[in-house]
Amino acid sequence: MAVVKGLEGVVAAESKISSIIDDQLTYAGYSIDDLASNSSFEEVIYLLWHGELPTEEQLAQLRGELAAQAKLPEPVIDHLKSCDLKAVHPMAALRTAVSLLGLYDEDAEVNTAEANGKKAIRLQAQIATLVAAFSRIRSGQEPVAPREEYSYAANFLYMFNEREPEDIEIEAMNKALVLHADHELNASTFTARVCVGTLSDMYSGLTAAIGALKGPLHGGANEAVMEMLFEIGDIDNVDAFLEKKFANKEKIMGMGHRVYKNGDPRAKFLKEMSRELTEISGQTKWYEMSVKVEDIVKREKNLPANVDFYSATVYYSLGIDHDLYTPIFTVSRFSGWIAHILEQYADNRLIRPRAEYVGETHRTYTPLEERV
Numbered sequence: 001m002a003v004v005k006g007l008e009g010v011v012a013a014e015s016k017i018s019s020i021i022d023d024q025l026t027y028a029g030y031s032i033d034d035l036a037s038n039s040s041f042e043e044v045i046y047l048l049w050h051g052e053l054p055t056e057e058q059l060a061q062l063r064g065e066l067a068a069q070a071k072l073p074e075p076v077i078d079h080l081k082s083c084d085l086k087a088v089h090p091m092a093a094l095r096t097a098v099s100l101l102g103l104y105d106e107d108a109e110v111n112t113a114e115a116n117g118k119k120a121i122r123l124q125a126q127i128a129t130l131v132a133a134f135s136r137i138r139s140g141q142e143p144v145a146p147r148e149e150y151s152y153a154a155n156f157l158y159m160f161n162e163r164e165p166e167d168i169e170i171e172a173m174n175k176a177l178v179l180h181a182d183h184e185l186n187a188s189t190f191t192a193r194v195c196v197g198t199l200s201d202m203y204s205g206l207t208a209a210i211g212a213l214k215g216p217l218h219g220g221a222n223e224a225v226m227e228m229l230f231e232i233g234d235i236d237n238v239d240a241f242l243e244k245k246f247a248n249k250e251k252i253m254g255m256g257h258r259v260y261k262n263g264d265p266r267a268k269f270l271k272e273m274s275r276e277l278t279e280i281s282g283q284t285k286w287y288e289m290s291v292k293v294e295d296i297v298k299r300e301k302n303l304p305a306n307v308d309f310y311s312a313t314v315y316y317s318l319g320i321d322h323d324l325y326t327p328i329f330t331v332s333r334f335s336g337w338i339a340h341i342l343e344q345y346a347d348n349r350l351i352r353p354r355a356e357y358v359g360e361t362h363r364t365y366t367p368l369e370e371r372v
Protein backbone atom coordinates (compact mmCIF):
# COMPACT_ATOMS: atom_id res chain seq x y z
CA MET A 1 0.00 0.00 0.00
CA ALA A 2 1.41 3.39 -0.96
CA VAL A 3 0.86 6.04 1.68
CA VAL A 4 -0.24 9.46 0.38
CA LYS A 5 0.67 11.79 3.21
CA GLY A 6 -2.07 14.33 3.82
CA LEU A 7 -4.12 12.54 1.11
CA GLU A 8 -2.69 15.04 -1.39
CA GLY A 9 -4.26 14.55 -4.81
CA VAL A 10 -6.44 11.64 -3.62
CA VAL A 11 -9.96 11.82 -5.08
CA ALA A 12 -12.21 10.57 -2.29
CA ALA A 13 -15.72 11.55 -3.42
CA GLU A 14 -17.84 12.50 -6.39
CA SER A 15 -19.57 15.82 -5.90
CA LYS A 16 -21.79 18.24 -7.82
CA ILE A 17 -21.39 21.05 -5.29
CA SER A 18 -18.16 22.84 -6.15
CA SER A 19 -15.10 22.26 -8.27
CA ILE A 20 -11.53 23.51 -8.49
CA ILE A 21 -10.16 22.99 -11.98
CA ASP A 22 -7.04 24.79 -13.24
CA ASP A 23 -7.17 27.21 -10.28
CA GLN A 24 -10.78 28.13 -11.13
CA LEU A 25 -13.45 27.69 -8.47
CA THR A 26 -17.07 27.06 -9.37
CA TYR A 27 -20.19 26.41 -7.31
CA ALA A 28 -22.47 24.01 -9.19
CA GLY A 29 -20.88 25.14 -12.44
CA TYR A 30 -21.06 28.92 -11.82
CA SER A 31 -17.70 30.65 -11.56
CA ILE A 32 -16.84 32.28 -8.26
CA ASP A 33 -16.08 35.49 -10.20
CA ASP A 34 -19.64 35.59 -11.46
CA LEU A 35 -21.17 34.75 -8.09
CA ALA A 36 -18.98 37.12 -6.05
CA SER A 37 -19.85 39.98 -8.41
CA ASN A 38 -23.58 39.34 -8.69
CA SER A 39 -25.04 37.00 -6.13
CA SER A 40 -26.50 37.26 -2.66
CA PHE A 41 -25.41 34.75 -0.04
CA GLU A 42 -28.96 33.39 0.10
CA GLU A 43 -28.81 32.61 -3.64
CA VAL A 44 -25.55 30.76 -3.03
CA ILE A 45 -27.09 28.77 -0.18
CA TYR A 46 -29.90 27.73 -2.50
CA LEU A 47 -27.47 26.92 -5.30
CA LEU A 48 -25.29 24.72 -3.08
CA TRP A 49 -28.26 22.85 -1.63
CA HIS A 50 -30.31 22.43 -4.82
CA GLY A 51 -27.76 22.66 -7.65
CA GLU A 52 -29.70 25.52 -9.32
CA LEU A 53 -30.00 29.25 -8.77
CA PRO A 54 -33.37 30.07 -7.20
CA THR A 55 -36.25 31.77 -8.95
CA GLU A 56 -37.53 34.95 -7.30
CA GLU A 57 -40.22 32.94 -5.59
CA GLN A 58 -37.82 30.25 -4.34
CA LEU A 59 -35.46 32.92 -3.05
CA ALA A 60 -38.24 34.73 -1.23
CA GLN A 61 -39.30 31.46 0.36
CA LEU A 62 -35.76 30.63 1.48
CA ARG A 63 -35.29 34.15 2.90
CA GLY A 64 -38.57 33.85 4.78
CA GLU A 65 -37.66 30.46 6.20
CA LEU A 66 -34.19 31.59 7.26
CA ALA A 67 -35.60 34.69 8.93
CA ALA A 68 -38.27 32.66 10.71
CA GLN A 69 -35.76 30.17 12.11
CA ALA A 70 -33.00 32.53 13.23
CA LYS A 71 -33.88 32.71 16.93
CA LEU A 72 -31.86 30.64 19.38
CA PRO A 73 -33.43 28.43 22.05
CA GLU A 74 -33.25 30.28 25.41
CA PRO A 75 -31.18 27.52 27.10
CA VAL A 76 -28.45 28.03 24.50
CA ILE A 77 -28.29 31.75 25.31
CA ASP A 78 -28.34 30.89 29.03
CA HIS A 79 -25.47 28.48 28.47
CA LEU A 80 -23.39 31.20 26.77
CA LYS A 81 -24.19 33.58 29.62
CA SER A 82 -23.12 30.97 32.18
CA CYS A 83 -19.60 30.64 30.69
CA ASP A 84 -16.66 32.95 31.12
CA LEU A 85 -16.59 33.77 27.41
CA LYS A 86 -13.51 35.96 27.74
CA ALA A 87 -11.55 32.86 28.77
CA VAL A 88 -12.54 30.61 25.87
CA HIS A 89 -11.81 30.62 22.17
CA PRO A 90 -14.92 31.59 20.20
CA MET A 91 -14.54 28.52 17.97
CA ALA A 92 -14.55 26.28 21.07
CA ALA A 93 -17.68 28.01 22.32
CA LEU A 94 -19.27 27.65 18.88
CA ARG A 95 -18.38 23.98 18.65
CA THR A 96 -20.11 23.34 21.98
CA ALA A 97 -23.07 25.61 21.25
CA VAL A 98 -23.84 23.97 17.90
CA SER A 99 -23.76 20.59 19.59
CA LEU A 100 -26.03 22.00 22.30
CA LEU A 101 -28.51 23.28 19.70
CA GLY A 102 -29.07 19.64 18.77
CA LEU A 103 -30.44 18.94 22.25
CA TYR A 104 -33.26 21.42 21.61
CA ASP A 105 -34.19 20.17 18.14
CA GLU A 106 -36.82 17.44 18.04
CA ASP A 107 -35.60 16.50 14.56
CA ALA A 108 -31.97 16.08 15.67
CA GLU A 109 -31.95 12.29 15.39
CA VAL A 110 -34.39 12.01 12.49
CA ASN A 111 -32.37 11.26 9.39
CA THR A 112 -35.04 11.56 6.70
CA ALA A 113 -34.58 13.92 3.75
CA GLU A 114 -37.50 16.00 5.03
CA ALA A 115 -36.11 16.39 8.56
CA ASN A 116 -32.62 17.10 7.20
CA GLY A 117 -34.07 19.80 4.94
CA LYS A 118 -35.67 21.46 7.97
CA LYS A 119 -32.47 21.19 10.01
CA ALA A 120 -30.47 22.67 7.14
CA ILE A 121 -32.53 25.88 7.21
CA ARG A 122 -32.66 26.02 11.01
CA LEU A 123 -28.92 25.57 11.44
CA GLN A 124 -27.98 27.99 8.66
CA ALA A 125 -30.29 30.56 10.23
CA GLN A 126 -29.13 30.00 13.81
CA ILE A 127 -25.38 29.94 13.20
CA ALA A 128 -25.27 33.68 12.42
CA THR A 129 -27.36 34.48 15.49
CA LEU A 130 -25.07 32.31 17.57
CA VAL A 131 -21.84 34.02 16.49
CA ALA A 132 -23.33 37.47 17.01
CA ALA A 133 -24.78 36.44 20.41
CA PHE A 134 -21.37 35.15 21.49
CA SER A 135 -19.81 38.49 20.61
CA ARG A 136 -22.51 40.49 22.43
CA ILE A 137 -22.53 38.36 25.58
CA ARG A 138 -18.74 38.33 25.78
CA SER A 139 -18.70 42.10 25.81
CA GLY A 140 -21.37 42.29 28.50
CA GLN A 141 -24.25 43.17 26.18
CA GLU A 142 -27.58 41.47 25.58
CA PRO A 143 -27.88 39.48 22.32
CA VAL A 144 -29.81 41.31 19.62
CA ALA A 145 -32.85 39.55 18.16
CA PRO A 146 -32.64 38.92 14.40
CA ARG A 147 -34.71 41.16 12.08
CA GLU A 148 -36.81 39.37 9.50
CA GLU A 149 -36.75 42.20 6.95
CA TYR A 150 -32.95 42.18 6.56
CA SER A 151 -30.87 40.09 4.17
CA TYR A 152 -28.68 37.40 5.74
CA ALA A 153 -25.56 39.61 5.58
CA ALA A 154 -27.33 42.73 6.86
CA ASN A 155 -28.97 40.83 9.69
CA PHE A 156 -25.67 39.28 10.73
CA LEU A 157 -24.03 42.71 10.98
CA TYR A 158 -27.08 44.16 12.70
CA MET A 159 -27.00 41.46 15.38
CA PHE A 160 -23.37 42.33 16.13
CA ASN A 161 -23.86 46.06 16.52
CA GLU A 162 -27.59 46.74 16.97
CA ARG A 163 -27.45 49.43 14.34
CA GLU A 164 -28.51 49.51 10.73
CA PRO A 165 -25.43 48.52 8.73
CA GLU A 166 -24.14 50.76 5.93
CA ASP A 167 -24.58 49.53 2.35
CA ILE A 168 -20.81 49.13 1.93
CA GLU A 169 -20.65 46.96 5.05
CA ILE A 170 -23.52 44.78 3.85
CA GLU A 171 -21.90 44.42 0.45
CA ALA A 172 -18.57 43.42 1.99
CA MET A 173 -20.13 40.90 4.36
CA ASN A 174 -22.31 39.44 1.60
CA LYS A 175 -19.30 39.03 -0.67
CA ALA A 176 -17.22 37.45 2.09
CA LEU A 177 -20.05 35.00 2.81
CA VAL A 178 -20.36 34.13 -0.89
CA LEU A 179 -16.60 33.61 -1.26
CA HIS A 180 -16.24 31.32 1.77
CA ALA A 181 -19.34 29.19 1.21
CA ASP A 182 -17.84 26.05 -0.26
CA HIS A 183 -14.54 24.66 -1.37
CA GLU A 184 -14.69 21.10 -2.59
CA LEU A 185 -13.13 18.52 -0.26
CA ASN A 186 -11.24 20.80 2.12
CA ALA A 187 -10.34 19.41 5.56
CA SER A 188 -13.48 20.51 7.43
CA THR A 189 -15.86 19.42 4.66
CA PHE A 190 -14.11 16.06 4.50
CA THR A 191 -14.48 15.81 8.28
CA ALA A 192 -18.22 16.49 8.00
CA ARG A 193 -18.58 13.83 5.29
CA VAL A 194 -16.57 11.26 7.25
CA CYS A 195 -18.75 11.90 10.29
CA VAL A 196 -22.13 11.59 8.58
CA GLY A 197 -20.81 8.75 6.42
CA THR A 198 -21.30 6.61 9.54
CA LEU A 199 -24.97 7.72 9.32
CA SER A 200 -24.47 9.97 12.29
CA ASP A 201 -26.66 13.09 12.45
CA MET A 202 -26.25 16.56 10.95
CA TYR A 203 -25.40 18.20 14.30
CA SER A 204 -22.54 15.75 14.78
CA GLY A 205 -21.25 16.40 11.25
CA LEU A 206 -21.29 20.16 11.70
CA THR A 207 -19.77 20.02 15.17
CA ALA A 208 -16.93 17.85 13.86
CA ALA A 209 -16.41 20.23 10.93
CA ILE A 210 -16.17 23.24 13.25
CA GLY A 211 -13.38 21.45 15.11
CA ALA A 212 -11.49 20.94 11.84
CA LEU A 213 -12.00 24.50 10.58
CA LYS A 214 -10.71 25.91 13.87
CA GLY A 215 -7.09 24.88 13.21
CA PRO A 216 -4.62 27.53 12.00
CA LEU A 217 -3.66 25.50 8.92
CA HIS A 218 -7.29 25.81 7.78
CA GLY A 219 -9.95 28.39 8.74
CA GLY A 220 -8.06 29.51 11.84
CA ALA A 221 -5.50 31.16 9.57
CA ASN A 222 -7.57 34.34 9.14
CA GLU A 223 -7.30 35.09 12.87
CA ALA A 224 -3.59 34.24 12.75
CA VAL A 225 -3.07 36.65 9.83
CA MET A 226 -4.41 39.55 11.88
CA GLU A 227 -2.25 38.52 14.84
CA MET A 228 0.74 38.51 12.50
CA LEU A 229 -0.10 42.01 11.24
CA PHE A 230 -0.47 43.26 14.84
CA GLU A 231 2.92 41.74 15.65
CA ILE A 232 4.56 43.36 12.62
CA GLY A 233 2.95 46.65 13.64
CA ASP A 234 4.45 48.86 10.93
CA ILE A 235 5.25 48.49 7.25
CA ASP A 236 8.93 49.19 7.96
CA ASN A 237 9.10 46.02 10.06
CA VAL A 238 7.82 43.67 7.36
CA ASP A 239 11.21 42.73 5.83
CA ALA A 240 12.86 41.90 9.15
CA PHE A 241 9.78 40.01 10.36
CA LEU A 242 9.66 37.82 7.26
CA GLU A 243 13.42 37.24 7.17
CA LYS A 244 13.22 35.85 10.68
CA LYS A 245 10.22 33.69 9.82
CA PHE A 246 11.97 32.29 6.75
CA ALA A 247 15.19 31.67 8.72
CA ASN A 248 13.23 29.77 11.39
CA LYS A 249 11.28 27.88 8.72
CA GLU A 250 8.03 29.16 10.19
CA LYS A 251 4.89 29.43 8.12
CA ILE A 252 3.41 32.72 7.03
CA MET A 253 -0.28 32.59 7.79
CA GLY A 254 -2.72 33.15 4.96
CA MET A 255 -0.14 32.12 2.35
CA GLY A 256 0.04 28.89 0.39
CA HIS A 257 -2.62 26.35 -0.49
CA ARG A 258 -2.85 22.61 -0.98
CA VAL A 259 -4.65 22.88 -4.32
CA TYR A 260 -4.00 26.37 -5.75
CA LYS A 261 -0.43 26.83 -6.83
CA ASN A 262 -0.85 29.98 -8.92
CA GLY A 263 -3.27 31.87 -6.72
CA ASP A 264 -6.59 31.53 -4.94
CA PRO A 265 -9.33 33.02 -7.14
CA ARG A 266 -11.15 34.30 -4.03
CA ALA A 267 -8.20 36.34 -2.77
CA LYS A 268 -8.42 39.09 -5.43
CA PHE A 269 -11.95 40.00 -4.31
CA LEU A 270 -10.93 40.13 -0.67
CA LYS A 271 -7.83 42.13 -1.53
CA GLU A 272 -9.91 44.73 -3.36
CA MET A 273 -12.40 44.88 -0.47
CA SER A 274 -9.54 45.25 1.98
CA ARG A 275 -8.16 48.16 -0.04
CA GLU A 276 -11.52 49.86 -0.25
CA LEU A 277 -12.56 49.32 3.38
CA THR A 278 -9.24 50.28 4.93
CA GLU A 279 -9.33 53.46 2.86
CA ILE A 280 -12.82 54.29 4.11
CA SER A 281 -11.86 53.55 7.72
CA GLY A 282 -8.63 55.56 7.36
CA GLN A 283 -6.49 52.53 8.25
CA THR A 284 -4.71 51.82 4.99
CA LYS A 285 -1.61 50.74 6.91
CA TRP A 286 -3.06 47.24 7.40
CA TYR A 287 -3.72 46.87 3.69
CA GLU A 288 -0.31 48.23 2.74
CA MET A 289 1.43 45.89 5.18
CA SER A 290 -0.55 42.97 3.80
CA VAL A 291 0.41 43.79 0.22
CA LYS A 292 4.07 43.95 1.22
CA VAL A 293 3.89 40.60 3.02
CA GLU A 294 2.12 39.05 0.02
CA ASP A 295 4.69 40.39 -2.46
CA ILE A 296 7.71 39.22 -0.46
CA VAL A 297 6.29 35.74 0.24
CA LYS A 298 5.39 35.38 -3.44
CA ARG A 299 8.87 36.51 -4.50
CA GLU A 300 10.86 34.50 -1.94
CA LYS A 301 8.73 31.35 -1.60
CA ASN A 302 6.50 31.45 -4.66
CA LEU A 303 3.46 31.07 -2.39
CA PRO A 304 0.26 32.95 -3.22
CA ALA A 305 -2.20 34.48 -0.75
CA ASN A 306 -5.17 32.28 0.09
CA VAL A 307 -8.74 33.22 1.05
CA ASP A 308 -7.74 33.81 4.68
CA PHE A 309 -5.11 36.43 3.95
CA TYR A 310 -7.13 39.50 2.98
CA SER A 311 -10.31 38.45 4.76
CA ALA A 312 -8.47 39.39 7.96
CA THR A 313 -8.22 43.09 7.10
CA VAL A 314 -11.72 43.09 5.60
CA TYR A 315 -13.21 41.93 8.92
CA TYR A 316 -10.87 44.23 10.85
CA SER A 317 -12.22 47.17 8.86
CA LEU A 318 -15.75 46.13 9.76
CA GLY A 319 -14.76 46.54 13.41
CA ILE A 320 -14.93 42.84 14.25
CA ASP A 321 -12.70 41.30 16.95
CA HIS A 322 -9.99 39.22 15.31
CA ASP A 323 -10.85 36.01 17.13
CA LEU A 324 -14.30 36.15 15.53
CA TYR A 325 -12.96 35.88 11.98
CA THR A 326 -13.01 32.08 11.94
CA PRO A 327 -16.53 32.00 13.41
CA ILE A 328 -17.61 34.26 10.52
CA PHE A 329 -15.98 31.79 8.12
CA THR A 330 -18.02 29.10 9.89
CA VAL A 331 -21.28 31.00 9.28
CA SER A 332 -20.58 30.98 5.56
CA ARG A 333 -19.13 27.46 5.36
CA PHE A 334 -22.20 26.03 7.12
CA SER A 335 -23.90 26.31 3.73
CA GLY A 336 -21.22 24.19 2.06
CA TRP A 337 -20.94 21.67 4.89
CA ILE A 338 -24.71 21.18 4.88
CA ALA A 339 -24.70 20.70 1.10
CA HIS A 340 -21.97 18.06 1.44
CA ILE A 341 -23.74 16.35 4.33
CA LEU A 342 -26.93 16.10 2.25
CA GLU A 343 -24.94 14.85 -0.74
CA GLN A 344 -23.20 12.25 1.42
CA TYR A 345 -26.51 10.97 2.83
CA ALA A 346 -27.99 10.77 -0.68
CA ASP A 347 -25.35 8.28 -1.84
CA ASN A 348 -23.62 7.08 1.27
CA ARG A 349 -20.81 4.66 1.79
CA LEU A 350 -18.80 4.52 5.01
CA ILE A 351 -15.52 6.45 4.58
CA ARG A 352 -12.80 4.27 5.99
CA PRO A 353 -9.29 4.39 4.52
CA ARG A 354 -6.39 2.21 5.63
CA ALA A 355 -3.17 2.98 7.49
CA GLU A 356 0.20 1.44 6.83
CA TYR A 357 1.39 0.01 10.13
CA VAL A 358 4.98 1.09 10.86
CA GLY A 359 5.21 0.14 14.55
CA GLU A 360 6.82 -2.79 16.36
CA THR A 361 5.74 -6.34 15.52
CA HIS A 362 5.84 -9.82 17.07
CA ARG A 363 6.15 -8.63 20.66
CA THR A 364 5.46 -10.86 23.66
CA TYR A 365 3.45 -9.64 26.61
CA THR A 366 5.64 -8.87 29.65
CA PRO A 367 3.93 -9.18 33.07
CA LEU A 368 3.67 -5.80 34.84
CA GLU A 369 6.11 -6.64 37.65
CA GLU A 370 8.83 -7.62 35.15
CA ARG A 371 8.71 -4.38 33.15
CA VAL A 372 11.54 -1.87 33.57
Ligand SMILES: CC(=O)SCCNC(=O)CCNC(=O)[C@H](O)C(C)(C)COP(=O)(O)OP(=O)(O)OC[C@H]1O[C@@H](n2cnc3c(N)ncnc32)[C@H](O)[C@@H]1OP(=O)(O)O
Nearest residue numbers: 216217218219221250251252253254255256257258306308
Ligand atom coordinates in the same frame (compact mmCIF):
# COMPACT_ATOMS: atom_id res chain seq x y z
C1 LIG B 1 -9.33 28.19 4.11
C2 LIG B 1 -8.00 27.53 4.13
O1 LIG B 1 -7.87 26.51 4.75
S1 LIG B 1 -6.77 28.18 3.20
C3 LIG B 1 -5.29 27.67 4.03
C4 LIG B 1 -5.14 28.41 5.33
N1 LIG B 1 -3.87 28.04 6.00
C5 LIG B 1 -2.84 28.90 6.05
O2 LIG B 1 -2.87 30.00 5.53
C6 LIG B 1 -1.65 28.41 6.85
C7 LIG B 1 -0.36 28.66 6.09
N2 LIG B 1 -0.24 27.77 4.96
C8 LIG B 1 0.09 26.45 5.12
O3 LIG B 1 0.38 25.99 6.23
C9 LIG B 1 0.11 25.55 3.91
O4 LIG B 1 0.39 26.29 2.75
C10 LIG B 1 -1.22 24.79 3.74
C11 LIG B 1 -1.58 24.06 5.04
C12 LIG B 1 -2.34 25.73 3.39
C13 LIG B 1 -1.06 23.77 2.60
O5 LIG B 1 -0.20 22.82 3.07
P1 LIG B 1 0.45 21.64 2.22
O6 LIG B 1 -0.12 21.52 0.89
O7 LIG B 1 0.42 20.46 3.10
O8 LIG B 1 1.92 22.15 2.05
P2 LIG B 1 3.09 21.95 3.11
O9 LIG B 1 2.71 22.45 4.45
O10 LIG B 1 3.54 20.53 3.02
O11 LIG B 1 4.14 22.92 2.49
C14 LIG B 1 4.98 22.62 1.37
C15 LIG B 1 6.24 23.47 1.47
O12 LIG B 1 5.89 24.84 1.36
C16 LIG B 1 6.16 25.53 2.57
N3 LIG B 1 5.05 26.36 2.92
C17 LIG B 1 3.74 26.10 2.68
N4 LIG B 1 2.98 27.10 3.15
C18 LIG B 1 3.83 27.98 3.68
C19 LIG B 1 3.64 29.22 4.32
N5 LIG B 1 2.42 29.69 4.50
N6 LIG B 1 4.72 29.88 4.74
C20 LIG B 1 5.95 29.42 4.55
N7 LIG B 1 6.19 28.23 3.96
C21 LIG B 1 5.14 27.54 3.53
C22 LIG B 1 6.35 24.45 3.63
O13 LIG B 1 7.15 24.86 4.69
C23 LIG B 1 6.95 23.33 2.81
O14 LIG B 1 8.29 23.62 2.60
P3 LIG B 1 9.39 22.44 2.54
O15 LIG B 1 8.98 21.60 1.38
O16 LIG B 1 10.68 23.18 2.36
O17 LIG B 1 9.29 21.71 3.84
Ligand SMILES: O=C([O-])CC(=O)C(=O)O
Nearest residue numbers: 182183185186187258307
Ligand atom coordinates in the same frame (compact mmCIF):
# COMPACT_ATOMS: atom_id res chain seq x y z
O1 LIG C 1 -9.57 23.84 0.20
C1 LIG C 1 -8.81 23.93 1.16
O2 LIG C 1 -7.92 23.09 1.44
C2 LIG C 1 -8.92 25.06 2.08
C3 LIG C 1 -9.72 26.20 1.56
O3 LIG C 1 -9.26 27.02 0.80
C4 LIG C 1 -11.11 26.30 1.97
O4 LIG C 1 -11.61 25.41 2.68
O5 LIG C 1 -11.78 27.28 1.59
